[in-house]
Amino acid sequence: xxxxxxxxxxxxxxxxxxGGGLAILSLIQMEVEKYGWMSQQEFVxxxxxxxxxxxxxxxxxxxxxxxxxxxxxxxxxLTTFAIVLPSLIxxxxxxxxxxxxxxxxxxxxxxxxxxxxxxxxxLGLIASAALMLIKPVNFIDSVSWVIFGAVCFFxxxxxxxxxxxxxxxxxxxLLIVLAGAAGFLIYR
Amino acid sequence: MFFQLFWTxxxxxxxTLGGGYAMLPLIQREVVDRQGWIDEEEFLNMIALAQxxxxxxxxxxxxxxxxxxxxxxxxxxxxxxAVLPSFLIILAIAMVFSDWKELPAVEAAFKGIRPAVVALxxxxxxxxxxxxxxxxxxxxxxxxxxxxxxxxxxxxxxxxGGVNPVWVILITIVCSICSCFFRSSR
Numbered sequence: 001x002x003x004x005x006x007x008x009x010x011x012x013x014x015x016x017x018x019g020g021g022l023a024i025l026s027l028i029q030m031e032v033e034k035y036g037w038m039s040q041q042e043f044v045x046x047x048x049x050x051x052x053x054x055x056x057x058x059x060x061x062x063x064x065x066x067x068x069x070x071x072x073x074x075x076x077x078l079t080t081f082a083i084v085l086p087s088l089i090x091x092x093x094x095x096x097x098x099x100x101x102x103x104x105x106x107x108x109x110x111x112x113x114x115x116x117x118x119x120x121x122x123l124g125l126i127a128s129a130a131l132m133l134i135k136p137v138n139f140i141d142s143v144s145w146v147i148f149g150a151v152c153f154f155x156x157x158x159x160x161x162x163x164x165x166x167x168x169x170x171x172x173x174l175l176i177v178l179a180g181a182a183g184f185l186i187y188r
Numbered sequence: 189m190f191f192q193l194f195w196t197x198x199x200x201x202x203x204t205l206g207g208g209y210a211m212l213p214l215i216q217r218e219v220v221d222r223q224g225w226i227d228e229e230e231f232l233n234m235i236a237l238a239q240x241x242x243x244x245x246x247x248x249x250x251x252x253x254x255x256x257x258x259x260x261x262x263x264x265x266x267x268x269x270a271v272l273p274s275f276l277i278i279l280a281i282a283m284v285f286s287d288w289k290e291l292p293a294v295e296a297a298f299k300g301i302r303p304a305v306v307a308l309x310x311x312x313x314x315x316x317x318x319x320x321x322x323x324x325x326x327x328x329x330x331x332x333x334x335x336x337x338x339x340x341x342x343x344x345x346x347x348x349g350g351v352n353p354v355w356v357i358l359i360t361i362v363c364s365i366c367s368c369f370f371r372s373s374r
Binding site: 017055094111120127155 | 201203211241243248251256263273277278279296299302305306312313339344347352358360363
């Protein structure tokens with residue numbers, strides 16, 4: 001039963017995960033919270049791990065949840081397969097249509113309008129993922145807000161003033177390592 | 189072809205940090221520049237399709253290129269190569285993470301990392317909003333920012349309304365198809 005539920009949840013995440021990476025987070029969060037497969041803290045921790053390890057965040061979350069929810073490698077294999085399966089079905093259909101019909105998608109008003117609107121919905125999905133994580137378990141005191149503000153600042157900085165230094169400082173891995181070092185020194 | 193695609197995507201999957209978008213330049217270098225499997229224009233089409241289709245961008249691109257070059261076997265090779273490194277790494281981490289988390293040093297570090305992760309989810313929105321709005325020179329016309337109301341509505345529905353994101357996506361698709369239909373029938 002657990003395996004079936006995991007399969008269905010991650011199939012759903014793969015099927016509705018438009019916009020890739022960060023946009024898929026709110027879907028995963030909703031599903032894992034509904035069934036209690038992962039606490040909110042664990043979810044944030046695994047997103048952090050995803051940022052510093054190779055590979056797509058969706059696969060990382062699926063593998064992690066599959067293992068922790070079932071306690072076996074089979075669970076991981078199942079969830080990872082489930083998140084990839086909708087892509088396989090849809091992308092292969094698109095590929096076949098694309099190679100047979102030519103570039104008929106581009107310029108189709110329905111297709112273009114839907115894509116344009118989805119881009120804005122995806123922005124909202126990402127914002128909601130962040131908003132849902134602003135909770136006392138993740139923000140334990142005022143230092144947390146200082147770290148939050150600093151990371152926001154360094155990430156947005158290349159948008160305001162673009163050069164090699166700001167580009168380097170905005171790197172997510174560097175920022176996570178620095179935040180970890182700060183946490184180690186402050187909360188030890 | 190299976191092994192060649194598997195090997196190429198395994199390399200890309202192992203050496204890209206930060207998910208799908210970070211993979212794209214590496215895929216371009218391997219597939220377009222080095223192997224010459226597809227040309228620049230087709231690569232750009234591939235990105236558009238991989239982003240338009242649901243699912244992970246890295247996996248979608250692996251499916252497209254795998255299919256284009258090696259048919260079914262190509263798809264299997266490329267997808268396995270793209271997924272395997274992160275699968276193995278995360279599996280290894282999942283097996284030991286619950287023990288590591290008990291260590292006070294690790295817990296202290298994660299107390300610092302958690303707010304940083306929330307910032308790393310939220311802050312890229314600025315760049316993404318800019319590219320979605322296609323703002324080139326800083327024209328401050330209010331109607332240019334109106335589509336952001338859609339984003340705001342989506343965020344509030346999920347955050348405060350507790351609506352499943354699946355519904356928000358379905359509503360968006362239905363609304364855009366309807367608006368297109370009415371516009372063309374007028």
